[in-house]
């Protein structure tokens with residue numbers, strides 16, 4: 375069901391994609407024209423007749439700036455260019471030669487267009503240039519970054535100078551890059567726009583995942599055919615109940631809680647199985663298992679985890695399960711596993727699976743390969759990595775999710791999608807999307823319980 379779209383490229387992949395276009399008969403100049411005019415269309419709508427200051431650098435990003443400035447000037451916008459460097463590339467020199475408008479040293483105006491550096495940034499801006507960018511951003515009402523905000527190293531989404539400005543809009547050229555969707559740089563971008571320049575299907579490091587396309591149950595569906603999910607509870611059954619409530623609203627036909635110490639107040643629809651765990655796990659109708667929320671970290675909890683992972687049923691591990699997990703527990707498994715760690719749990723997994731140091735995406739992929747699990751690395755920029763090398767990045771979800779219990783809700787949603795028969799990767803991506811959409815629908819200051827209530831409308835939006 376998951377329909378992958380929107381590739382995200384490293385800087386090297388972007389260069390290669392550009393080279394492929396050039397090899398097929400384009401020139402850097404025609405690409406710059408396409409990128410610059412596309413960006414100018416967006417800025418024209420933003421500036422709505424207000425004055426524009428374009429800061430240009432030495433490379434092709436600076437060249438884009440001249441194309442943008444000339445395009446806006448011809449439409450009648452008051453434009454000034456501040457050239458921080460002379461253009462060094464042939465295409466940028468041509469763009470400067472074609473610019474017929476004014477130059478300025480230090481300008482005040484309404485809209486600041488940062489075309490100093492894009493993906494060619496190789497080091498920090500340094501004090502003088504960074505001051506210049508900060509100063510210009512502070513003296514304009516609106517700030518727009520071309521391709522990337524200057525000072526951002528894209529592949530690691532790293533701002534290389536302190537206190538760089540935040541932009542109202544970032545216009546990505548040709549394809550998305552890592553920094554557009556990964557923290558911490560992602561925070562600087564404001565609204566993100568993409569100007570296509572003709573790049574087709576190309577090698578990419580990740581994809582931005584889209585709205586899932588869910589379906590109404592088939593005419594002859596019954597509760598088992600829609601999937602039986604069991605949440606294996608532990609010492610603090612409340613978290614398991616929260617996950618179960620989320621799971622009941624996320625597609626599975628039947629949700630059970632395996633717990634010998636269930637809380638006193640329970641939703642009537644939730645079936646509790648108090649029997650011995652091994653016995654409960656013998657049910658051949660189980661289509662997925664989830665363990666972790668409220669599991670606890672005792673020896674008994676560890677035994678429950680080992681027993682659960684010992685059954686070859688698609689399984690989601692969250693929270694305490696990720697802390698207790700040891701690689702040996704996964705030996706011999708054929709069914710998919712999903713891990714849903716937050717940053718702290720992820721660090722423990724890196725240690726447990728002896729994952730080599732490296733860039734964030736690279737390290738997540740190493741963990742996925744070493745464990746055989748789909749990793750859902752939660753946070754403001756949730757990233758999903760699969761053992762087969764696929765990586766998907768979630769569009770940003772509301773920061774109101776930063777409240778206790780929302781991780782249990784996510785675990786329930788993803789496990790429910792897994793129970794419906796989705797692949798682990800699809801279950802993870804659909805679940806993260808539903809969770810983020812439920813948070814949008816829930817509005818401000820919600821509790822985890824209120825987030826659960828919003829899942830229904832998020833689900834309905836995907837039908």
Ligand SMILES: NC(=O)C1=CN([C@@H]2O[C@H](COP(=O)(O)OP(=O)(O)OC[C@H]3O[C@@H](n4cnc5c(N)ncnc54)[C@H](O)[C@@H]3O)[C@@H](O)[C@H]2O)[C@@H](O)CC1
Nearest residue numbers: 392405406409433434435491492493494495496497498521
């Ligand atoms: N890739 C594509 O398909 C397209 C790319 N275009 C533009 O080209 C840009 C990439 O162009 P370039 O590779 O020329 O890179 P940039 O224009 O980002 O900058 C490269 C230049 O800046 C210098 N430099 C890097 N960091 C510096 C620092 N901290 N201080 C001083 N100098 C520094 C480099 O030595 C080089 O001379 C993209 O971001 C985009 O804006 C568009 O023109 C057209 C299409």
Ligand SMILES: Nc1ncnc2c1ncn2[C@@H]1O[C@H](COP(=O)(O)OP(=O)(O)O)[C@@H](O)[C@H]1O
Nearest residue numbers: 716752753754772773775776778779780781782
């Ligand atoms: N600032 C944020 N912006 C967007 N989503 C966030 C933010 N902080 C947390 N989240 C999301 O909220 C959930 C929190 O999960 P977790 O830390 O496991 O919480 P808990 O253990 O309390 O349930 C995750 O899905 C995470 O991606």
